[in-house]
Amino acid sequence: xxxxxxxxAVPKPISTANAPAAGxxxxxxxxxxxxxxxxxxxxxxxxxxxxxDADFDKQARLAIRNMLAVVQAAGSSIENLVKVTVYxxxxxxxxxxxxxxxxxxxxxxxxxxxxxxxxxHYGYLVEIDAVAAIGD
Numbered sequence: 001x002x003x004x005x006x007x008x009a010v011p012k013p014i015s016t017a018n019a020p021a022a023g024x025x026x027x028x029x030x031x032x033x034x035x036x037x038x039x040x041x042x043x044x045x046x047x048x049x050x051x052x053d054a055d056f057d058k059q060a061r062l063a064i065r066n067m068l069a070v071v072q073a074a075g076s077s078i079e080n081l082v083k084v085t086v087y088x089x090x091x092x093x094x095x096x097x098x099x100x101x102x103x104x105x106x107x108x109x110x111x112x113x114x115x116x117x118x119x120x121h122y123g124y125l126v127e128i129d130a131v132a133a134i135g136d
Contacts (some may be wrong), residue, residue, distance in 0.1 A: 003008040016073035020044040029070040036074035041066035052123040081110035
């Protein structure tokens, strides 16, 4: 795990092998002013393996786990999630996503937006980003 001074005025990029590497000119996450901003996480295996043909449940679980891996690498936790944004292909997947999300987040109830979209990169069905506080 990377140790970063959360009070620093300069944004600090986060990188963890527990989530897929950034696929473009961005960081997995950035710490600034006591928060971590997690870039959109697709359901890509941490080793970079793509499985866009996986069923929705597997995709949702993996995208959430990737998001949480970046949060944890920044020194935060599921309990410190402040805001989550979810992009879903197919509004019919919303109830299933909500069930999986509730299961994996447990008692944590950050603010959340769910945005139905026509398509996502690589043909995936879900992408998730987040903001979490660092510290108590």
